[in-house]
Amino acid sequence: MIKNEISVSIQTPQWKCVESREDSKRLHYGRFTLSPLRKGQANTIGIAMRRALLEEVEGTCITRVKFQNITNEYSAIIGIEESVHDILMNLKEIILRSDVYGIREGSIHIIGPKKVTTQDIILPPSVRIIDTTQHIANIKNSITLDIRVNIEKGRGYIIQNPNHFNSKDGIFPIDAIFMPVRNVNFSIHSYWNGNEIQEMLFLEIWTNGGLVPREALYEASRNLIHLLIPFMRTEEQDIDETDYIPPALLFPGRMKEDVLKDDIFIDQFNLSYRIYKNLKKANINTLSDLLNYSPEDLMKMKYIDKHSIQQILDILRSFGFDLPLNRN
Template sequence: MIQDEISVSIKKPQLKCVELRVDSKRLHYGRFTLSPLRKGQANTIGSAIRRVLLGEVEGTCITRAKLQNIKHEYSVIIGIEESIHEILMNLKKIVLRSDVYGMREGSIHIIGPKKVTAQDIILPPSVRIIDNTQHIASINKSITLDISLEIEKGRGYIIQNPNNSQDGIFPIDAAFIPVQNVNYSIHSYWSENEIQEILFLEIWTNGGLTPKEALYEASRNLIDFFLPFLRSEEENIDGTNSISDNITFSLPLSHISTDTKIIFSNQIYIDQLNFSTRIYNCLKKANIHTLSDLSNYSREDLMKIKHLGEQSVKEILEFLRNIRIDSPGNRV
């Protein structure tokens, strides 16, 4: 009876999106609340998520530009108003969104006279320009502007060495930071003879990600930071079962609520489960990306996956049984 009363009085924190606003193509705003929280929890969560939002969320930038027959970034092309340096600075301002990793290529091939903007960039389907109106150059004669671009997805800042430019290839400083600013505030109130808190979180992005997407990615990154602690084994006095660099995922979930299991499983990706390369590749090809996806597969379903042998299926089912996830794959 006492346990039931405690479970009723302690409510699970709920995240709510209070406001989403697009002030311009390069300025998106989101306001969120998380409550109820116990005293001190709001500051712990707010401080951590703010740091991750500002430093760990990935963005996409142009990192190199190649111009034919140009040797120096302060060169001037007859027929173009801007210097090479000014064109590079304009390229740096372009906000991009990419759904894939790795190097991607873009290009500009324009015959003047013309005002060249971001809309004139030819890009692969996986890359999108957020604001097509960004000015690049003004061509006032009948000449051709040819620029090859390299595009990367990353995080943080890259300050390029201008001395590294060669053969007309110019490195561009990159700021892979779609989150422009983050604010959080805390409101305390009394509830049933204890102080509880509401965390208010404000996020501004440049449009490369929406505030909701940025918050999701930051939350996932924060979980990833703490996974090594969850994976580690307890070290005994005699040194047995010491912490190892090659620990398999072994977190028992029997004591966790069903809702928390679902959320947790959605955040765990199969490349974090230390399966063999063969199992990992087979699961990825079958569009199984998370622990939650995997838990929905029965033994029969797994046996149908191409190149996934019986021994591998046994290994997967044994893993699911060890972490005690109730799923078709665990049923006999």
């Protein structure tokens, strides 16, 4: 009887994807389970993950549009069925995907008559359109539609201030919706396991295709862990409660002597999903593992390029570390 109780208490929770489907290019669904959990844990995790999925997952969208020879958002364009405002709303609905930060530029240069869709947008290689059939405008006459767009990656919802832009230059801001997760639900199933009540968490995720639900779950979990890292070291620091310290500085330079590198996992770093996945494939799980590789060693891995190396170096240096030089 004692052996059974011990085996239950040390059982590690495991997650599983029990359903995954693509209802359309702009609607993906995933259903996941996590079990076994002790009584109350499923609700704690469910609440935290729902908020993290809705608020902490990054997305990519168009944030600014520039028209040629247009100065009023509500004006009509002769020869085009849609008004300027209608075109802006259509551009706002476009779902994009990018692993690169910063402002990227795209353009549309179409001579009508033609129905303009998202496949007519010229984009940099780092940006991908999820649904190339999304409608933008219908050019009825032999005129040119010339548009330039700014594309950014971010988090949450940002309401643009029109006063920061000059419409006389044909520049119009678009409210940014950086939220690839459309909706999240969770439910809890309780059951008896021996003498202990255990729980199973069911998590349902709907995304717009910018990320699939599995990727969104990974990113939300990683970002949630990153938010909690400061609490792991509060007992070792003399911090004035009124002071704000950036997360990257919560690990001081003396960390090299005080903290075992094996206790710091790459999950705690804000790495892109592609880089994280390739490091895990190489069995690089901890900071200690990563510091055994030089930049040249990492470049030999598939899909690890100079941009990936720079991202890794920036993160390591913010924690007071650096990759070793090539031993060859």
